[in-house]
Amino acid sequence: MKNLIFVTFFFFSIAAFSQDYLDKIAIQTCDCFSSMSSISDSLSSDQRNLKFGLCMIDAAEPYKKQLKKEYNIDLDQMDGPTGERLGRLVGVKVAGKCPDVILNLQQETVQKSKPANMAATNTFTGVITRIETNGFVTFNIKDEMGKTTTFYWLEFIQCEKDLPAIYTSLTGKLVSVSYKTKEYFEPKLNEYRQYFCLTSLQIIGN
Incomplete structure (x- = not known):
């Protein structure tokens, strides 16, 4: 009976020690990764995972024999x-000890969180001075500072009016437009060029 109690205690002691050093590895991994919080937000998901892995290996080194x-x-x-x-072994412990680290690992940078074809939307207000239909429909719009910018009609444009029916009559009209900046390859120049692509057009006044 005493031998059974001893053996049972022995195995419980081993299990407790195992859990103890795994907890230590997890905590040290958390501390290491959290110490880089000032730069981790600027890293990509892959880079953050690499940093986390290095922290975990360093924390596990003292317990390599076990x-x-x-x-x-x-x-x-x-x-x-x-x-x-x-x-997998340490990750479970990390999730319990410092879930904020796991959340950080799952985050994506701002650039990566947006699909490549998703560009920021901008606005521009001015008078349409010229409309061209050479290949694509383009609107030359002059703002109040006298700057003229060319906008391209390459996709559906939100408009309260029937734009395909009336766009040729918009010269001289004051409009407010929303647009996205996109890059397209220009074969004649053998390079990528930026194009201001309209997404909405609002006619101001009559």
């Missing part, structure tokens, strides 16, 4: 499967 013996994780042979096993 990890090798108990989980067959060899820190000296950090190939793909080994890294994945360590990540």
